Structures are given as structure tokens and as C-alpha cells.
Amino acid sequence: MKLVQMKLVLLSVLVAATSWNAVAQMPTGSSTGEAGTASVVPASRPIRVAVVGLVHDHALGIFGALARNHNVTLVGISESDKNLIALYSQRFNLANTLFYPNETRMIEATHPDAVLVYTSIADHRKAIEIAARHHVNAMVEKPLATTMEDALAIRKIAREDHVQVLVNYETTWYASNAEALREVDKGMLGTVRRVVVHDGHEGPKEIGVSHTFLSWLTDPKQAGAGAMFDFGCYGADLMTLIMHGETPESVTAVAMTDKPKTYPNVDDDATIIVRYKGAQAVLQPSWTWSFARKDMEVYGTDGYLITEADSRVRTRYKGQLAEQEHEAPRLVRNQQDSLDYLAAVLHGQLNPDHDLSSLPTNMIVMQILTAAQESARSGRTIPLTPLPN
Numbered sequence: 001m002k003l004v005q006m007k008l009v010l011l012s013v014l015v016a017a018t019s020w021n022a023v024a025q026m027p028t029g030s031s032t033g034e035a036g037t038a039s040v041v042p043a044s045r046p047i048r049v050a051v052v053g054l055v056h057d058h059a060l061g062i063f064g065a066l067a068r069n070h071n072v073t074l075v076g077i078s079e080s081d082k083n084l085i086a087l088y089s090q091r092f093n094l095a096n097t098l099f100y101p102n103e104t105r106m107i108e109a110t111h112p113d114a115v116l117v118y119t120s121i122a123d124h125r126k127a128i129e130i131a132a133r134h135h136v137n138a139m140v141e142k143p144l145a146t147t148m149e150d151a152l153a154i155r156k157i158a159r160e161d162h163v164q165v166l167v168n169y170e171t172t173w174y175a176s177n178a179e180a181l182r183e184v185d186k187g188m189l190g191t192v193r194r195v196v197v198h199d200g201h202e203g204p205k206e207i208g209v210s211h212t213f214l215s216w217l218t219d220p221k222q223a224g225a226g227a228m229f230d231f232g233c234y235g236a237d238l239m240t241l242i243m244h245g246e247t248p249e250s251v252t253a254v255a256m257t258d259k260p261k262t263y264p265n266v267d268d269d270a271t272i273i274v275r276y277k278g279a280q281a282v283l284q285p286s287w288t289w290s291f292a293r294k295d296m297e298v299y300g301t302d303g304y305l306i307t308e309a310d311s312r313v314r315t316r317y318k319g320q321l322a323e324q325e326h327e328a329p330r331l332v333r334n335q336q337d338s339l340d341y342l343a344a345v346l347h348g349q350l351n352p353d354h355d356l357s358s359l360p361t362n363m364i365v366m367q368i369l370t371a372a373q374e375s376a377r378s379g380r381t382i383p384l385t386p387l388p389n
Contacts, residue, residue: 055119143369
């Protein structure tokens with residue numbers, strides 16, 4: 001009886017799922033998208049996940065979430081750094097039997113349904129390729145890759161091995177962003193003309209990230225760039241949804257290093273102008289803000305919406321004399337965090353095609369980021385065309 005009730009609740013959630021995240025109810029036994037037809041985990045059991053790498057500080061937030069989530073079971077962790085193993089073992093009371101020296105041995109011993117990747121960005125391709133060869137899905141931290149070459153290789157292997165490759169952004173789980181995308185999708189703001197996105201903080205060293213994280217985050221070969229990639233990806237991801245997956249016409253960018261003694265090898269501040277036919281986005285990623293921020297302004301022909309942190313929005317529509325502020329509706333159950341979302345995708349209950357986490361969306365994000373990097377380097381506006389299939 002409880003199982004029937006759970007299924008009915010899940011069905012009602014899926015029907016209510018908003019189109020802003022481009023998810024749709026999938027028939028049992030299928031999960032499609034950029035990966036093609038991927039195998040589905042029976043809904044009667046939690047998905048089995050394994051962690052690849054501990055060099056990304058975002059891994060510090062996943063183990064508590066894994067322990068609380070009944071839709072996901074942690075089966076292994078691959079990491080070769082003994083100091084990191086000791087740190088995480090002690091901090092999260094992790095059993096020694098969970099740890100493996102490399103990803104291949106871990107996958108062959110534990111048979112996960114998906115890997116959660118916390119390597120450097122440059123190592124995403126390798127981690128995904130190893131997983132895909134074993135027909136294991138992957139979720140990586142943003143951005144997808146450091147180069148278009150790696151992004152295209154990731155897309156190729158995802159298609160060939162029929163696996164899901166998903167990208168986790170903190171801002172995907174913001175109710176404020178969901179509300180902005182919902183109002184855009186419903187036409188409440190009219191035709192979108194301009195979007196301004198501010199993302200970043202005081203700087204990774206300034207906020208006290210670990211030495212391990214800082215060492216690769218400020219290495220352009222391992223991270224792609226500095227603030228431009230680290231925080232520019234958020235706005236590029238959201239703008240791609242706002243524009244319904246349209247490839248921009250061009251990208252123009254400038255990058256600066258305002259703190260050269262702290263960040264001698266990468267930018268710490270950037271401005272990226274992404275131009276579409278009839279619309280533009282101005283992305284402002286930075287490690288020089290006075291405080292941490294992730295907010296967005298969406299301006300249309302019939303009004304505007306401004307997000308505030310993760311849950312509040314301010315709106316003003318044509319004919320109104322003043323702004324209105326309100327709490328954004330809560331996200332639906334299986335879209336409130338990355339683990340529930342991943343479980344829903346692998347259970348065949350959500351279709352990730354062209355949502356904020358999907359591979360098609362993040363291929364366009366990579367086009368924007370790499371074009372911005374080239375524009376800042378060359379001083380030219382970089383034209384873009386849709387990627388060939």
C-alpha cells in the first residue's frame with residue numbers, strides 16, 4: 001500500500017514539474033537525451049553511486065547529503081592521496097573499505113550506477129571515459145570541461161556507450177532561478193531582451209578553500225581559466241535555458257587580474273557579452289566581489305525579474321508603479337538537490353534532455369566559455385554557430 005502511495009505521489013510531482021527545467025515524464029525502462037537510450041535503475045532500489053576524486057572542495061558537501069538521502073547509496077570512493085583519504089575518513093566517519101586507489105578498480109569492485117566526479121575540471125574527461133567504458137553514468141561539478149576538444153570527446157563517448165553525463169551547478173537548485181525560468185517560459189516578462197548575471201565571491205584564497213583545491217583552481221591547464229570559467233559558467237547555463245537552447249550569435253569578453261600577486265596565472269574578474277538575435281546577456285563572474293553572490297536580472301518587453309540568493313525574487317511588470325518582492329515557490333521534490341535529481345533520472349522518471357544539467361545545454365555553455373576565453377585573449381568578438389551533430 002505504501003509503495004502504491006509513493007508511486008502516486010511521485011506521479012503527481014512529475015506531472016507538476018515545470019517546463020523551465022525541460023523535464024518530462026519518461027516511460028519505465030527508458031531514459032533518453034544526448035546519451036541516447038540509457039539503462040534504467042529499478043525504482044524499487046536506491047541508485048548506487050561512487051565518488052571519483054576528493055581534490056574538489058565541493059566534495060565536502062556531498063557526504064552529509066549522501067548519508068541523509070534514501071534514494072542513493074554510496075558504494076565506493078577512488079582517491080590516491082593518503083592525506084585526503086585520512087581527512088575525509090575522519091571528518092565523515094567513512095569506512096576504510098569504501099576507498100580504492102583508482103577509478104577502474106573501484107568500478108569493477110562496486111558496480112555503481114553513477115559516479116560523482118570531484119576531480120579537477122581537466123580530469124573530467126578521463127573520469128567520464130573510464131566510467132562510460134564500464135557503462136556507468138556520470139555527474140561532474142561545473143563546468144563540463146576546460147576545452148571544446150574535451151567537451152566534444154565527452155559527448156561522443158556518452159553517445160557511443162549510452163550513458164548519462166550531467167553537470168551539477170549549485171544554482172540549478174535555487175527556487176529563485178526556477179521561478180525566473182518559469183516566468184520567462186510562460187511569457188510573463190514578454191520577449192527577453194537583456195539578462196545580467198552576477199556570480200562569484202571575494203576569491204578562493206580569500207574565503208579559505210583548501211590548498212589542494214586552490215592549487216588546481218588557479219592553474220589554467222587544470223581549471224580552464226580563473227573566475228571566467230569558475231563563475232562564468234553559471235550565467236551561461238541559465239542563459240542557455242532562457243534562450244531555449246539557442247546557440248548565441250557571438251561572444252565578446254574581457255578578462256582582468258586585479259590581484260596579480262594572489263592569482264598570477266589566471267583572471268580573477270571578467271565580463272562576457274553573449275549576443276543573440278534580439279537579446280543579449282552580460283555575465284559578470286568575479287573573484288573580486290565584496291561578498292559572495294549569485295543573482296540574475298532578466299529584462300523583457302513586458303517586465304523584469306531579479307533573483308535574490310536562492311529563494312527570493314523581485315518583479316515589476318508593465319503597468320505597475322513599483323516592484324513587488326516575494327518568496328519563490330519551492331522546487332518539486334525530485335529537483336531540490338543534485339542527488340534526488342540524479343536518482344530520478346536514473347530511475348527513468350525524469351528526462352534531462354536540454355535542462356540545466358544536461359549535456360546538450362552544457363555543450364553550448366562550453367561554446368560560450370571557450371569563445372569568451374578566445375575573445376579576451378585576442379580582443380575580438382568571436383562568432384558562434386551551432387555544433388554539428
